[in-house]
Amino acid sequence: MADAASPGALPDSRARYRPEIDGLRALAIAPVVLHHAEPELLPGGFVGVDIFFVISGYLITGIVATxxxxxxxxxxxFWERRVRRIVPALAAMLAATSLxxxxxxxxxxxxxxxxxxxxxSxxxxNIHFAERTDYFFSFEGAQPLIHTWTLGVEEQFYIIFPLLMLxxxxxxxxRAMWLAVAAIGLASFALAVALAPRWPxxxxYLLPTRMWELMLGAACALLPRAPRTNGAAASAGIALILAGFVLIGPTTPxxxxxxxxxxxxxALVLLFSDRNTLAGRMLALRLPVLLGLASFGIYLWHQPVLFFIGYVHFGPLPLATKIGGIALSVMLGWLSFRLIEQPVRRGRLLAxxxxxxxxSVMGLALPLALGAAGYLGAVGPRSMAEAGQLGGLRPPLASxxxxEPPDDPLAxxxxxxxxxxxxxxxxxxxxGPxxxxxxxxxLSTGELTSRSAADPQSEACRALPRQLTDIVRRRGIGTVIWAQRWERELFAAGTNRSVGLTTGAQGRARLLLAMERLAARLPAGTRIIIVGNSPTAWAAGSLFGKGWLRCRAWRxxxxADSYPASLAEGRAISAxxxxxxxxxxxxDYVDAAAPLCPNGRCLLLQEGKLNYWDGSHMTxxxxxxxxxxxxxxxQPPALLPR
Known part of the structure; x- marks a missing residue:
């Protein structure tokens, strides 16, 4: 994390260097890397970024105030220093990660x-991921850059904060600066407490709920400048940090x-530690200081390195491989510090x-253009050619x-x-249309749905049968083709009360009765064709949980290109x-498995084409x-009066 304009600088003095701040950075970056390498080993390691936020608020505020x-x-x-600190190193990481x-x-x-x-770019x-990307369970494609949310928070802070301080x-x-910082911090903390359980x-991810951590550091920087050495308080600070790593986890609001x-x-370490305290001496040891100096580069590089190592290996990574990934991340971080960050900040490069x-504009414009082209489909990965030949690309209408086309009639x-x-x-x-x-x-019949009332999508799911009956009556459609992933847990509509799984006798009976009732609400003569459960690629085992193409990415x-038909998903509910x-x-009933599972084998590749573009959905x-x-x-039936 880019948390200082200069390593370990005391915020209200350009003369004194505080190595314990670099050691504090090391105490922040090491758990973050360990958490991403082995989440179960240190579930709370991700709170290292919160330490960085406090350090950043402390150092930046001290510089601005002075x-x-x-x-x-x-x-x-000020903004030039921020650009020198962040952009060249970030651009290098984005370029390598894109490749x-x-x-x-x-x-x-x-x-x-x-x-x-x-x-x-x-x-x-942070704004992008806040839309629908869980930090702990994100889409694989987002994971190489999931850590850049913190840079979004900090850059937005760097734009707004100095203007507020001015x-x-x-x-x-x-004094007015301190009062402003205190007010913003308290308001931000109240907002974070209110939103964390409701809009996690x-x-x-967003700055307004992270601002209090930055303001905590800022408040420390604006306190009176009298010496505040206190070994007990500094040691207590280290203890609180370690407690955070242990007691906080992915489910903590x-x-x-x-x-x-x-x-x-x-904050206690920043305020009360120096070389005369045990905490300060431990943090100022040579190894923590070196690690802290390279912490920004390590932070930038560790996530893509660890992700791509895991992306090409199926199953848990061997311990030696994880250690190698961590070592590579540290090495790249140190190279970033020595070859990019320090020369640029000191004016030896890009003076x-x-x-x-x-x-800087070019360094960020290139990944921005590549990202836009990739999202729009103008640029694809190396695997695109094989996927296209196999017909395994995501269909345009998949989402x-x-x-409701305007054509009349609709078949x-x-x-x-x-x-x-x-x-x-x-x-x-x-x-035809x-x-x-x-x-x-x-899966919704009106009285039963697969989404409980607690689900944000519950109302949209409950509304589906009304939309169906409306369009059938309004457009005079004589045939409904009803297709689902039929293996679901069902809830009484608008409640959190489960009525059972469709794989069980009770849930299945409730589903069939509800289907009859939905059919009765459609116009007389409407034919309903039930399409049985897709065999899916998932049924082939964990190798194919994300499809055949994803399996191919593991080295x-x-x-395999098929699996026993006895494993096909939904066989019981389809029967x-x-x-x-x-x-x-x-x-009427149509068996989705029959054409895809001939001769007792469900085919993932059939006549040279893939049957699934991911783990579940058909090509x-x-x-x-x-x-x-x-x-x-x-001949479709005559249109009903509109």
Missing amino acids: ELAEGRFSLLR AAWALLIPEDFTFFAKALVAA VFAA VAFGRGGR LAAF APGPMFLLPTVGT GRDLLAGA LGIS FVLYGDSHAAQYYAAATARF GALVSHSGC NVTC ALRDFTAGSQRF DAAAARVMAGIALPQ
Whole structure:
């Protein structure tokens, strides 16, 4: 993390160097790296970033306050120092990570990476990830750059904070600055406590809920300058930091009250440690200081290094490999410090302001352009060619939820979840224009849904049957093709009360009864074709949890092209659906597994094409095979009055 303008500098003096601050950086970066290498070993290691935030607030505020008091503060010079500190090193990491992503990622993951690359290039990664990316369970493609959220927080802080301090200083000097810092910090902490349990992603990633940690450091910097050495207080600070690593975990509301442990601990060390205290002497040892000096580079490089090592290896990484990844991260961090950060900050490289600006703009514009091109599909990874040949690219309509073409008449309406949407292109190609009414992860009959009331998507799921009946009546559609991932836990609509799993007798019986009731709400004569559960690639085992292409990215396994049909997902519920529709005047059944699982084997590759583009969803080729088993009436029914 970029938490200082100069290593270990005392904020209100340019003459004194405090090596214990560099040691404190080491105490912050080491747990972060260990957490990312082995999360179970140190679940709370990620709070090292909170330590960095406090250090950053302390050092930056001290510099700003000192220069304001001496009448030499310049916003332009301040921001130039920030650029020198951060941008060249970041640009180098983004360039190398982009090359690795191109070489190793599958197309689906590359799309997520490209979006993260755009955000990281404009210091908005925290805003991007706050939308829907859980720090601990993020999409693989986002993981190489997940750590850049902290740079977004800091850069936004660097833009806003000196402006606030200028205003406060002009109105009342150092005292007004301290009051402003205290007020902002308290408001931010209250906001963090309120949002952490309710909107956890926003609370975790965004500046307003992280500002209190920066302001805690800032408040320490603005306290009176009298000597404050206190060995007991400094040692207590170290103890609080260590307690934070142990007591905080991924499920702790962040950054809530528990985060006072590492942050207050950091404040105590900053305020009360020096070489006369035990804590100060320990932090000032040669190894922690060296590690702290390179901490920004280590932070930049460790996440992509550890991610890509894990990306090409199936299963837990051997201990030696993890140690090697950590060692490589430290080495790259040190090289970044010696070859990029120090020369640029001291003016040996990019000495002129114009040269610095040009190089910085170019260094971030290139990954920004690559990210935009990757997200728009104009640039793909090396694996794109093979994926295209195998027909394994994500279909253009894969994310479509609702579609109602203006054409009259419409031959069908596809209803269900994303396993219905996967058939839309094939159904349209086979039958002509049709409608789609679907919502990802939603099995809904009106009275039962697969999403509990606590789920943010509950209302959208409950609304699906109303949308279905509306479009069938309004457009006079005579055929409903109902396709789902049928293996679900069901809830009474609008409640958190489970009625059972569809794989169990009770849940299955409740589902079939609810399906009959939904059918009764449709116009008389509406035919409902039930499509059985897709066999899925998941059923082939953990190697194929993200599809055949993802399996191919692992270098230590061989990927099969089929698996026993007895393992196909949803065999039991599909059999129940087949029996349910037998002899029905209203329902028909189509077996999705039959064309994909000939001769007792479910094929992942069929006639040279992949059947799944991820672990669950069919390619257009596979969907066409299933739709070929459906016959619709030659003439659609007359339109009902509108």
